[in-house]
Amino acid sequence: MAARAALRRRFWAGVPARLRFLRAATASLTAALAVLLLVAGIAANGTWDGVADRDAPRTTSAADLNLALNDMDAQAANILLADGDAGKGRLRTPYAKAVGFYTDARREIGHDLRTLAVAAQGNRADERTVENLTDDFAEYQELIGRALENDDHTGGKAAALVDYRQATDLLQSRLLPASRTLVSANDRAFDAEYTAARSTLSAQLAATVTLGILLLAALGVLQWYLARRFRRILNPGVLAATVCTVLAVLLGAQMLSESAAHLRGARRDAFDSVVALSRARALAYDANADESRYLLDPQRREQYADKFLAKSQELYGIQGATLATYDSGLAATWKAYASDHHGLRFTGDFRRELDNITFPGERSAAERTVETYAVYQRDDRKIRALLAAGRDQEAVEFCMDWKPGTSNAHFGAWMTALDRVTDINKAHFTASVRAGRSTVGDLLPWAGGLLIAALLLTALGLRPRLAEFR
Numbered sequence: 001m002a003a004r005a006a007l008r009r010r011f012w013a014g015v016p017a018r019l020r021f022l023r024a025a026t027a028s029l030t031a032a033l034a035v036l037l038l039v040a041g042i043a044a045n046g047t048w049d050g051v052a053d054r055d056a057p058r059t060t061s062a063a064d065l066n067l068a069l070n071d072m073d074a075q076a077a078n079i080l081l082a083d084g085d086a087g088k089g090r091l092r093t094p095y096a097k098a099v100g101f102y103t104d105a106r107r108e109i110g111h112d113l114r115t116l117a118v119a120a121q122g123n124r125a126d127e128r129t130v131e132n133l134t135d136d137f138a139e140y141q142e143l144i145g146r147a148l149e150n151d152d153h154t155g156g157k158a159a160a161l162v163d164y165r166q167a168t169d170l171l172q173s174r175l176l177p178a179s180r181t182l183v184s185a186n187d188r189a190f191d192a193e194y195t196a197a198r199s200t201l202s203a204q205l206a207a208t209v210t211l212g213i214l215l216l217a218a219l220g221v222l223q224w225y226l227a228r229r230f231r232r233i234l235n236p237g238v239l240a241a242t243v244c245t246v247l248a249v250l251l252g253a254q255m256l257s258e259s260a261a262h263l264r265g266a267r268r269d270a271f272d273s274v275v276a277l278s279r280a281r282a283l284a285y286d287a288n289a290d291e292s293r294y295l296l297d298p299q300r301r302e303q304y305a306d307k308f309l310a311k312s313q314e315l316y317g318i319q320g321a322t323l324a325t326y327d328s329g330l331a332a333t334w335k336a337y338a339s340d341h342h343g344l345r346f347t348g349d350f351r352r353e354l355d356n357i358t359f360p361g362e363r364s365a366a367e368r369t370v371e372t373y374a375v376y377q378r379d380d381r382k383i384r385a386l387l388a389a390g391r392d393q394e395a396v397e398f399c400m401d402w403k404p405g406t407s408n409a410h411f412g413a414w415m416t417a418l419d420r421v422t423d424i425n426k427a428h429f430t431a432s433v434r435a436g437r438s439t440v441g442d443l444l445p446w447a448g449g450l451l452i453a454a455l456l457l458t459a460l461g462l463r464p465r466l467a468e469f470r
Contacts, residue, residue, distance in 0.1 A: 025218045027459075029215040030245070034448055044259045045437065048437045058116065061115040064112050065108075068109045069105075069109060069175050077296050078095075080151055082095035082400055106141070117130045119186070136175050147161075191267070198264070216249075219245060222238055223239065254439075258436075270426070270429035271425070273356050280418065281422070284415065290311065291383060295383070314349065318346055327378055334371075341354070350369070354370075359425070362425070369418045371417075372414040372417045379398070382398065
């Protein structure tokens with residue numbers, strides 16, 4: 001028994017046993033760090049796939065649906081306004097453009113509904129929303145089709161107006177709220193995925209640093225023990241393994257921290273603005289439709305004027321403004337903004353975008369959008385003034401025409417400016433996704449290769465020392 005105990009102490013407590021223990025400790029920590037980085041890299045790539053292929057597209061599809069619904073209804077009103085009496089007195093260019101835009105919007109709605117139906121699979125609430133939207137849109141198309149058919153008959157404008165009222169009421173009460181619900185639901189889902197991914201990356205970064213410190217400590221102890229026991233200053237193999245480990249930890253930490261930074265850039269800096277600007281564009285089309293409805297339906301003019309003002313306030317909110325005071329309020333608050341970008345003198349989607357300026361050229365493009373919006377708003381007052389003066393045909397022509405200096409031309413300039421800001425943010429969203437994927441693809445193989453090298457170098461460094469005890 002005593003001999004066996006002595007042999008056991010010699011086997012476990014002797015120099016070879018200690019070297020094998022330190023070698024096993026460093027190998028285990030190296031393998032754990034390698035596995036952690038591999039899992040983190042795979043998860044990061046999965047996050048980027050989800051962001052680029054699922055989360056962002058389904059949110060933008062819902063926003064595009066909202067816009068297309070507004071556009072289709074606006075163009076239906078424009079067709080009725082521009083058609084005259086069964087084509088007699090038709091405003092040819094406005095009518096042709098309205099018919100073309102109407103067809104494009106209807107086609108876009110069909111595409112977006114199909115995209116959203118696929119994206120909603122597995123989420124029963126979203127599935128029901130898309131199903132209801134599809135059914136309601138079919139009913140809406142039937143009402144609009146009947147309105148346009150009645151308008152083709154001489155004296156059929158009154159019957160067409162009744163059908164159009166039912167269609168636009170359906171749009172406002174069911175279709176648009178449902179589409180906005182999808183935008184919000186998909187955006188919240190994206191935001192939840194973003195928050196979870198950022199939290200995971202932070203935890204993985206902390207774990208990488210912790211494991212890296214433990215591994216370097218184990219290598220340090222091994223180096224110290226070798227120097228003390230064998231009276232050599234440094235073991236070249238262990239020293240090289242330590243250098244490889246330091247580089248691997250740095251590269252792994254860089255991969256995780258840059259992934260988190262690119263993810264924030266994609267979501268917060270770029271996509272938050274894309275969502276706000278997409279919402280602004282949909283509101284713009286709805287407000288523009290309210291102008292056409294205002295001209296088309298005398299019985300509802302007060303209602304449509306109120307709705308136009310409400311949407312204007314959502315875009316660029318001015319406390320206490322009415323249609324009569326809105327232009328002067330816009331001019332005053334915009335002048336104040338020019339001298340102090342941080343002053344909270346107005347609210348709304350434009351304010352949210354201006355508070356999230358991140359990229360080169362974005363501020364000037366966003367400011368240009370507000371300036372073209374102000375021109376469009378002044379046109380609206382001109383339309384209402386012409387109508388109040390009994391110059392109905394002039395009001396319709398100014399609203400509907402596309403010649404330079406007319407309302408539609410200025411609306412087009414506003415949308416072009418808005419699209420330019422959106423395109424800047426979309427481009428940087430795409431660039432952030434590409435950079436995030438590239439970070440993982442570029443750094444993970446190097447970090448993994450360095451850890452494998454550290455493992456081999458440690459074994460090679462210990463091999464001669466262990467051979468001395470054979």
